[in-house]
Amino acid sequence: MSGDRSLSAHRDPSRSAHDAVVVGAGIVGLMTALALAEDGRGVLVLDREGPGSGTSAGNAGILAFPEILPLASPGLLGQVPRWLLDPLGPLSVRPSYALRAAPWLLRFIRASGPDAFNRILSAQATLNRLAEPAMDAAIVRAGLGNHVSEAGTLDLYDGEDAFRRADADWARKRRAGIGFEVLRGRDAIEAVQPGLAERFHAAAVYSAAGRQVREPREFTQALARHLEGRGVVIRRARVEAIRPVSAGAEIVLGDGAPSIVAPFVVLAAGAWSKQLAQTLGDRVPLESERGYNVTLPPGAFPLRRQLYFNGHGFVATPIADGVRIGGAVEIGGLDLPPNFRRSDAMLRKAQAFMPGLRAEGGRAWMGHRPSMPDTLAVIGRSRASRRIVYAFGHGHLGLTQSAATGRLVADLAAERPPAIDLSPFSPQRF
Template sequence: MGASLSEPTDVVVIGAGIIGLSAALALRARGLSVMVLDREGPAAGASAGNAGAFAFTDILPLASPGTLRKAPRWLLDPLGPLSVPPAYAPRILPWMLRFWRACAPERVRRATEAQSVLMDLSRAALEPFLDATGTRAMLRTDGNLQVYEGQAEFEATLPGWQVRADHGIAFTHLDAAGMAAIQPGLSSRFTHGTFTPGWFSIADPKDYVLALAERLRAEGGTIERAAVTALRPTADGVALLTQAGTRRAAQVVVAAGAFSHRIVRSLGEQIPLETERGYNTTLPAGALDLRTQITFGGHGFVVTRLSSGIRVGGAVELGGLDRPPDFRRSAAMLRKAKSFLPGLNTEGGRPWMGFRPSLPDSLPAIGHAAATRRIVYAFGHGHLGLTQSAGTARLVADLVTGAPPAIDLAPFSPQRFR
């Protein structure tokens, strides 16, 4: 049942996705009483339908000159890797302008450095976190294969691989024969590839998040379904306004993913959080003999082996929270995947759409609210929520308990967009 409407809690975490539940467990480990509130319950959003990758090598921000070069071609295809519904374009224009500014080379360099530091922390924190939560058996180490159509596309990626090499990330460039040795059955249109062995994955992201929820309950935390509509700092804590009444906590963590900016508006903060609407189709487990995750970067999607099946998904639709799903996007990716992997059986798939919370510079917001240090923000991880979950959980626990943060949080300040 959890606490009564008036009973105080040490920390209320808003959000039962991968970031919220990881943070809740880290806070429980430091001896705090924790309640998680979520509008739908555990693993109801992007934490359930993602590709399941711990993409620690993915240090290059989406906001980059490379994305700007590709964007015009992508935007010409309404079902391609990047789309903006015409009716939503006026609303997203301010965000797009911030994104364009974030693509300046010096800003990209700083964002890459910050992302690398957070990735290093998250990689170091992951396996201890899995051990502490009893989920280590779900970890897979199959690597990732990025494939390219021709010499020109391959060579265009080399500066990015040099940046990764400078940060100590291991990879191997491959020709067609080398790719076939790792993943048989690729179309001959893919002539070059890069294999990254340090790319981990989880057996199934939904099962993982649900396991974390059960672990939190077993350790004395509570999880309740409630939509938080506003936050009000008080003399001794924070009041959380919900449709069921008012909750009270000494401290609050906002980890509500793509809905976070709506909650923090009640504190007078306007944080430019947008929604990358991601699409996928999950096929039955026998749909393909898939031996590693494959990234089709020129087409904006991946193919992943999960315990629940073969997942084909990705792309970015900047369309907000309220538009209905356009599952033609899932179908378009599936058709491409079939042509790229001729042995793929595309029958019996389940389409899905979810919201990835995205900030213009591709970095999350991790830090205190402007209004009070009793409220901590942890949202805006884009497509890296699972990847950065263990590191973010440690940082949230540091902020809530007053410990020195494990890394410099200035690049992730929620107030950096003022």
């Protein structure tokens, strides 16, 4: 049996049969459960809906290891006012939520300054360098290889000027060791992905190594089945609060269910983590970045690659032989109803950019990306107790960074030095 079991000495057998409890059964929570179980811990996972039922089911499925650039960037900031005036644009704030969103937006603006941008870029690149081998290892150990394909990634631009404006970003990626190929001219672009609109004629960037989870829900649920096979318990339950106690932490459940006490607790509840962190005295500026998509059935378009429509805020990815059109950012909290006009607007653009795309039979979806204003996830200990660790706020990179996050949390649980410096990801950094 590997790993450090020192925390298990504090277990109260009358209250819990588990060394560790993970709150959240999305991909981050389940990868964390995998790392803890492989360290020899008895793990219980709690989730209000069950494995892979939220953003881990509806995301674009991109293993986006090269995506190291912060969302808050000097170049992006210049476009924000124009986007905010368009309720269906790449970034919008619901008017009824604008006052509540203001503190997050102010921090987002501050994070776009040159010093902050470079610091965040360095931290994100460091985590993503850990993320790829960590994910590769997890895929092998959990037998998930048949859920992943090497689709390649094609970044598209509206003409030469738009491509030139991205020069600095690609230079940053090159310095970080990220490989790619610049395609020049319509013929070169069409050879990689036929059937695109004539507007994409000047230049594009292609990475043959871009990888895709074929169906995110199935990938997450297959991981859940693997965990259950090795003794991890996954239980539906609504967590209302977490409290430090001498034996570790008490998890207060809703619906009259008895509380659970465990020596070690991980909060990985995605966009719902903010309220639970507040019960521990941590005020974390986490927002729900509401993402929309439409999934089209097989035969909708002969999509070979992951397509990034730069400047338009959405992607097209090959999902389970169909096509998923998704992206955009809407700040509107957890409670407002979806505005599916946003997914309709993306689909209309996709039809213009991918002539021949058949839009019949599409399924619209909205999910809550847990996003921090500086783009970086929250990975670290609660101020209330070192036996309570946070693992949330990954924004667009939850799938990508999930296995690395699990490894880092397992290091903290075992009192091992983490594989990377976690200070940029501290829950207390704000």
